[in-house]
Amino acid sequence: MDAADWDRKYEGRELVYGEAPNATLVEVATTLNRGRALDLASGQGRNAIWLATRGWTVDAVDFSSVALTAANRVAATAPRSVRERLTWIHADVTELPTAPNYDLVLMFYLHLPPNERRKAVSAAVSALKPEGILMILGHHTANLDAGVGGPQEAEILYTPDDLVSDIDSRLTIVTAENRYRHVSEATAIDALLLASRSPLGSEPDRG
Numbered sequence: 185m186d187a188a189d190w191d192r193k194y195e196g197r198e199l200v201y202g203e204a205p206n207a208t209l210v211e212v213a214t215t216l217n218r219g220r221a222l223d224l225a226s227g228q229g230r231n232a233i234w235l236a237t238r239g240w241t242v243d244a245v246d247f248s249s250v251a252l253t254a255a256n257r258v259a260a261t262a263p264r265s266v267r268e269r270l271t272w273i274h275a276d277v278t279e280l281p282t283a284p285n286y287d288l289v290l291m292f293y294l295h296l297p298p299n300e301r302r303k304a305v306s307a308a309v310s311a312l313k314p315e316g317i318l319m320i321l322g323h324h325t326a327n328l329d330a331g332v333g334g335p336q337e338a339e340i341l342y343t344p345d346d347l348v349s350d351i352d353s354r355l356t357i358v359t360a361e362n363r364y365r366h367v368s369e370a371t372a373i374d375a376l377l378l379a380s381r382s383p384l385g386s387e388p389d390r391g
């Protein structure tokens with residue numbers, strides 16, 4: 185789906201993915217010291233806004249202007265201190281120049297063809313400060329046979345191993361595993377990757 189497709193999906197609808205943050209984000213981020221976060225493909229901002237309410241300073245990037253307008257509308261009801269920690273950026277995450285400014289980078293439920301996904305993952309890796317954490321979560325390929333929900337095209341789904349391969353040894357893998365979400369009467373399978381950048385001065389020798 186391109187940006188116009190996403191704009192149409194969001195147009196005239198309430199919050200498509202709800203207002204509550206993703207449960208796995210809450211589980212992980214509550215173990216981290218707050219800092220600067222980058223939310224790639226932030227949608228209508230549920231995760232970025234939650235992080236900002238927890239004291240994180242967040243840059244949230246999405247190529248759907250309709251999604252960003254909705255995110256702004258929700259954020260407008262938050263206290264000023266929270267609003268001031270949020271920046272909404274209208275951009276394509278596969279073409280995003282990034283600098284190592286972030287303690288935490290999220291890429292949640294972004295489903296792209298593998299070449300495009302690898303570009304987004306590279307932007308995410310380049311955005312991490314030393315010791316920064318990358319968190320990717322999305323619909324697992326196994327949903328097609330054994331799970332439920334998410335896109336129905338195998339090409340844009342992924343497994344934890346696909347994400348490890350996308351990282352290409354640039355980060356230390358902390359977690360690469362399946363996660364199970366109970367939705368109505370069924371179970372959805374997610375692929376989760378947590379990876380960290382090495383501390384300053386200890387970059388692995390890739391030569």
Ligand SMILES: C[S@@+](CC[C@H](N)C(=O)[O-])C[C@H]1O[C@@H](n2cnc3c(N)ncnc32)[C@H](O)[C@@H]1O
Nearest residue numbers: 190201225226227246247248275276277292293
């Ligand atoms: C399924 S939604 C997930 C939104 C959010 N991460 C969440 O978990 O609520 C996918 C989002 O990715 C955005 N998106 C897809 N491809 C993109 C790209 N190349 N650059 C920026 N945003 C993109 C869409 O506009 C959409 O908001």
